[in-house]
Amino acid sequence: NGSKGAGASGAKTVSIGTSDASDPTWTIYKKLAKEKYNVDIKLVNFSDYSQPNPALAQNQIDLNEFQHIEFLAVYNVTNHQDIQPIGATVTVPLPLYSLKYKSVADLPAGAKVAIPNDQVNQARGLLVLQSAGLVTLKNGGTAFSTVNDITSKKVTIETLDAAQTAPALKNGAVDASIINNNYAVLAKLPTSDVIAKDDPSSEAAQNYVNFFAARKADIHNKLYLELAALYHNPAVEAAALKESGGTAVFSKLTPAQLQAQLKKTEADARAAGIGK
Amino acid sequence: MNEFISDLPTFYQSIWQTLVIVFVSLIFSGVLGLLIGIVLYGTRPGNLIENRVAYAITNVVVNIVRPVPFIIFVSAIVPLTIRVMGTFIGVRGAVFAISLGAAFAVARIVEQNLVGVDPGVIEAARAMGAGPMRIIFTVLIPEGLGPLILGYTFVFVGLVDMSAQAGAIGGGGLGNFALTYGVQRYNYPAIYITVAVIIVLVQLGQFFGNYLSRKAMRH
Amino acid sequence: MNEFISDLPTFYQSIWQTLVIVFVSLIFSGVLGLLIGIVLYGTRPGNLIENRVAYAITNVVVNIVRPVPFIIFVSAIVPLTIRVMGTFIGVRGAVFAISLGAAFAVARIVEQNLVGVDPGVIEAARAMGAGPMRIIFTVLIPEGLGPLILGYTFVFVGLVDMSAQAGAIGGGGLGNFALTYGVQRYNYPAIYITVAVIIVLVQLGQFFGNYLSRKAMRH
Amino acid sequence: MAALVRLQNVTKQYRTPNGTVTAVDAVDLDVEQGEILGVIGYSGAGKSTLVRLINALEKPTDGTVHVGNDELTALPERRVRAVRREIGMIFQQFNLFNSRTVAGNVAYPLKLAGVGQPERDQRVARLLDFVGLLEKAHSFPDQLSGGQKQRVGIARALATDPKLLLADEATSALDPETTADVLALLKRVNRELGITIVVITHEMDVIRTIADRVAVMDNGRIVELGSVYDVFSAPSTPTVARFVATVLHDRPSPETLSRLRAAHPGRLVTVKVLDQKGFTGLLSRVFAEHHVENQIVYGGISELQERSIGALTYELTGPQASVDGALAALTAQGIDYAEERVEDNA
Amino acid sequence: MAALVRLQNVTKQYRTPNGTVTAVDAVDLDVEQGEILGVIGYSGAGKSTLVRLINALEKPTDGTVHVGNDELTALPERRVRAVRREIGMIFQQFNLFNSRTVAGNVAYPLKLAGVGQPERDQRVARLLDFVGLLEKAHSFPDQLSGGQKQRVGIARALATDPKLLLADEATSALDPETTADVLALLKRVNRELGITIVVITHEMDVIRTIADRVAVMDNGRIVELGSVYDVFSAPSTPTVARFVATVLHDRPSPETLSRLRAAHPGRLVTVKVLDQKGFTGLLSRVFAEHHVENQIVYGGISELQERSIGALTYELTGPQASVDGALAALTAQGIDYAEERVEDNA
Numbered sequence A: 001n002g003s004k005g006a007g008a009s010g011a012k013t014v015s016i017g018t019s020d021a022s023d024p025t026w027t028i029y030k031k032l033a034k035e036k037y038n039v040d041i042k043l044v045n046f047s048d049y050s051q052p053n054p055a056l057a058q059n060q061i062d063l064n065e066f067q068h069i070e071f072l073a074v075y076n077v078t079n080h081q082d083i084q085p086i087g088a089t090v091t092v093p094l095p096l097y098s099l100k101y102k103s104v105a106d107l108p109a110g111a112k113v114a115i116p117n118d119q120v121n122q123a124r125g126l127l128v129l130q131s132a133g134l135v136t137l138k139n140g141g142t143a144f145s146t147v148n149d150i151t152s153k154k155v156t157i158e159t160l161d162a163a164q165t166a167p168a169l170k171n172g173a174v175d176a177s178i179i180n181n182n183y184a185v186l187a188k189l190p191t192s193d194v195i196a197k198d199d200p201s202s203e204a205a206q207n208y209v210n211f212f213a214a215r216k217a218d219i220h221n222k223l224y225l226e227l228a229a230l231y232h233n234p235a236v237e238a239a240a241l242k243e244s245g246g247t248a249v250f251s252k253l254t255p256a257q258l259q260a261q262l263k264k265t266e267a268d269a270r271a272a273g274i275g276k
Numbered sequence B, C: 001m002n003e004f005i006s007d008l009p010t011f012y013q014s015i016w017q018t019l020v021i022v023f024v025s026l027i028f029s030g031v032l033g034l035l036i037g038i039v040l041y042g043t044r045p046g047n048l049i050e051n052r053v054a055y056a057i058t059n060v061v062v063n064i065v066r067p068v069p070f071i072i073f074v075s076a077i078v079p080l081t082i083r084v085m086g087t088f089i090g091v092r093g094a095v096f097a098i099s100l101g102a103a104f105a106v107a108r109i110v111e112q113n114l115v116g117v118d119p120g121v122i123e124a125a126r127a128m129g130a131g132p133m134r135i136i137f138t139v140l141i142p143e144g145l146g147p148l149i150l151g152y153t154f155v156f157v158g159l160v161d162m163s164a165q166a167g168a169i170g171g172g173g174l175g176n177f178a179l180t181y182g183v184q185r186y187n188y189p190a191i192y193i194t195v196a197v198i199i200v201l202v203q204l205g206q207f208f209g210n211y212l213s214r215k216a217m218r219h
Numbered sequence D, E: 001m002a003a004l005v006r007l008q009n010v011t012k013q014y015r016t017p018n019g020t021v022t023a024v025d026a027v028d029l030d031v032e033q034g035e036i037l038g039v040i041g042y043s044g045a046g047k048s049t050l051v052r053l054i055n056a057l058e059k060p061t062d063g064t065v066h067v068g069n070d071e072l073t074a075l076p077e078r079r080v081r082a083v084r085r086e087i088g089m090i091f092q093q094f095n096l097f098n099s100r101t102v103a104g105n106v107a108y109p110l111k112l113a114g115v116g117q118p119e120r121d122q123r124v125a126r127l128l129d130f131v132g133l134l135e136k137a138h139s140f141p142d143q144l145s146g147g148q149k150q151r152v153g154i155a156r157a158l159a160t161d162p163k164l165l166l167a168d169e170a171t172s173a174l175d176p177e178t179t180a181d182v183l184a185l186l187k188r189v190n191r192e193l194g195i196t197i198v199v200i201t202h203e204m205d206v207i208r209t210i211a212d213r214v215a216v217m218d219n220g221r222i223v224e225l226g227s228v229y230d231v232f233s234a235p236s237t238p239t240v241a242r243f244v245a246t247v248l249h250d251r252p253s254p255e256t257l258s259r260l261r262a263a264h265p266g267r268l269v270t271v272k273v274l275d276q277k278g279f280t281g282l283l284s285r286v287f288a289e290h291h292v293e294n295q296i297v298y299g300g301i302s303e304l305q306e307r308s309i310g311a312l313t314y315e316l317t318g319p320q321a322s323v324d325g326a327l328a329a330l331t332a333q334g335i336d337y338a339e340e341r342v343e344d345n346a
Ligand SMILES: Nc1ncnc2c1ncn2[C@@H]1O[C@H](COP(=O)(O)OP(=O)(O)OP(=O)(O)O)[C@@H](O)[C@H]1O
Pocket: D142, D143, D144, D145, D146, D147, D148, D173, D175, E014, E015, E016, E021, E022, E023, E041, E042, E043, E044, E045, E046, E047, E048, E049, E050, E092
């Protein structure tokens, strides 16, 4: 873990775990970090979401940036860890796309709808479908609902790898698909094909704000806070907005607010029986 | 644990899906791989149906599929999968993709095990006027059966692992269950139980394979 | 294409990572798997160091790792990986996990190929007073070398595939590059080029393996 | 008789990293329809390679092989297979199918020939009974003794009543009695069914008992070919003579000779037995006429192709002149003899 | 002489799905230090199993095996290996290492014995030269003929100058001349180095040439054991008699007899040759005294353990009374004879 290691130029190296290292936004971010703080950013790309948090907790990396409050709360609660958010980035909507139908109402009974199979996206996707009136969930649905909590449904649900929901839609294997924003953008799906989505500016969506996370001991680390804030540099924001196809909503929540939100969600999670 | 209990229906379904994926693919990839493996073996320089061109081509083709990441392979064969299976997602799609992918691994295993068969018995069959196909099916395969069964058992275990990848296209299975309901939710009981079931399944298969191969070799 | 060009440094790095992961794991899993495979073979009922208990235990242990999804296996061995490699992520961590995981597959391949060796030559060595270890290394392995090399070639190809999984723990490699920079971004040139490189790498390995095994069998 | 097998200028070379080995060297050979041809020769002379060329298990480097009217060397593989079905082969190394039982091994060529189940079972049982392995019918080859394996190979080769039988050391692992039984069977199938047989062997009893003609191979070449009696009674090359000598034991070996010397002070003379009525009576008379006492101390008379062959070593006692006179008389009668001196056979 | 190998009440059974096979059945056997023991018997009699019990390649179902002072059946595997290093074995099926060259095969036991490179190379070369395979030193077994493989097996077994040599059909694939060379070598190592040899064979020449004693196996049991001369000249059981008869060819076979009959109208009498000075002279004299014309038509005299053995078939011509008188005189002298009638040997 080369967090404080000095490079040949006397520059510090900070390693950041992420899951989208191929995003061009990072190129700009790295350039600015070098210019402004003489920091070499080393991106460590994890293709599996379950890994960046343990890697951070065990000092394998210095920061990570890939998750939202909901995800981290579950991690902390189940693993008795205390990773903390230190700088908000964006909130992205989770839309339901369809190429064949113009609106939710047009979806015929029994139509095939794909949702991501990972826990967080699955629960969030189901909430989107519930608010669109396509399913009803046990107890009104929570951030931890799964397909097993569906009490009634108008459509057939297929769970796919998050990366596969877009291809399935394009190939006509399904009639509609919950597609993570980044995949939708990469698949060049126009926003006009969105037939339902959650509202990123809503209160409930606060749980889905993304952020830089650090170990508890580092929450006041000046450099890390600066690096987290660097995300809101206009050049970086412009690139991120472009990458998100214009759908990203930049969050202005402060670290303290984020931490408070995390604490609240952790409590909710414990109440929901997570981690027992 | 309570969480796992609520996932039980999915868990049972995953067991079923694993069984379907593994056994159906074992049969398809077993047969297809046997045929390709026979071509690999037979066309080898010096062997029964020696054919350098066919050998070179088969050799290259067999190696194209195996190292390609599953998702890329699945995407590449989507049109074929849809034509054959009607869909490219779910268990049906996964079985097709896994069978096809595993067939090439099976082919190598078959080739490897046939290569070890004593050339003397092949010669004896040739001397009796048996044709290459006849020799392959009535001499080579029976003579190499012991190791061959161990090879298929190896493939069986590999398929249990591969079945986890079916999750990527909605295929489910135990491996995927362990990842989705266990790892991603840090639900350790779910992980342990699922992994335990996988291991039991595999041990049963291995036990059966060992038994058969010992019978085939009579020691 | 322009996008791929900007990813070129990462691409080169991925090639390097694949090579490192594959070759280092091939060596480690090759040696470890050989040893375990020898135990599997040797302790079989009726064989050189017959030992039903050791056989049963090894048999079970070998089958525990293979079918378990990579991520679960990686997580389970984190403390061990950190102790041995200093880190559990990246190429270093991946090499360790892959080596360990593949060793068990190698063990099966080794077992399979040794089982086919003519018992007569083992008997000849026994009659000369050679001990089990001696027989294994100076008779069994040389006699089974042809198929054994094909087995290791098989493992090599499998490792190229497995190296893609290293991406899950930040390990990279070509397979992961193809997924992250190709598939997820719909960057077809990146997919094609990367897959082409993978295939070329594998063909070279297979070609070399075939050559060696032919030399070992002298036909 | 027409030639069933015709090898013309056949050469087989193996390329090895240590140079080229010429296993069979420009061989011309006709195997006549209905005959039993014995092939003898030193180990490595090329005998096995020769028969493997006959059923095209090996492709000759040069030359042509005809079986019947087919030029095997020119036929496509598919047609070669049809020819092979008519040829039975007993392998030097047995080459049994380890995955099949004894019965399964014998049944295999019958299955190939399309013989139906009931007849197949019957024939397998008959053959196994003949080779004395009926009770091992359900054993596997690795549970058999060496001779038992060889007998399975024999039964398998005979299963389809082939027109031509190639037997490569078919009795090398068998005890004398079983060998005699097998040879009697081969002779019978040859006589009754007209099966042509090529039999490689180093056991001269085999040649003596069943062969009509014998081919002697040396270093890839056929150095002698003729009726068994002719080749054995008058070998034309030193190699053949040496080979035949080791077989007939007609002259005492150096060790035997020195012992005979010790026990028999008289002159030792080995007389070649001719296939001639009253031959030994004639000898007795010659010796009696010259007042030479005679005593047979070594040698024997046996049969080869229904003719007598052999040599007898006599101890002749009497005055030097008488013995010389008796020997001169033998020469005069055209009788071949050799005086044994210890150095002679060294 | 002390026993080097001692089998006491040794039984070996194989359990097969078709029942239990008793390959060796309650055998007691001592192999004396320095002797050459021949083992003969029908195919499947249990000979190979017997020698495999001696070097503990098989564990007996019952009984004990001693080699030297060690009870092999009670020793731990590690100690058994030490004993095996002193025992050379030639396998019926050769069992060569296919992955090693001819030289590599012969060098292997030397490596095991820790013989260093230069000496090893020398010894390998000497052994290969002896078996006539020096030029095949770098060939692999699958490039050898059957006899060449066997010779490699012989060289390999002799490489370490073992104290005990177990030879299972060591010359079965060899031509007579090579066989004679190998036997001469075995005799020499036995005489000069005192190596004890157990040799299984069905070639009686082997027994005749080198064995001191012979054990006859039948159905897992040793049915006869004694000096070669005793067993061959006076077999005590019908099995042994039949076995010996097929070897010595001392009485004409039925076919031979009917031919002899046709050619020789006189009475045919086969006389057993005794190891007695002037034996045939005696016969001649007896016949002459009774005015019976005599003529040898079949048979032979050979050597066994430096003594004469054999039988001669005479045609006796003369008045019935004279012939009867001559035969009576033979009986009076204690000479064994049998009158040949065609039915007799049928
Ligand atoms: N592994 C085995 N399983 C079952 N039966 C066996 C096994 N090995 C040998 N036998 C049987 O034991 C008997 C003795 O076999 P062995 O090999 O000792 O005979 P042998 O005297 O050497 O014969 P041969 O002269 O033909 O080599 C035979 O009937 C054989 O079928």
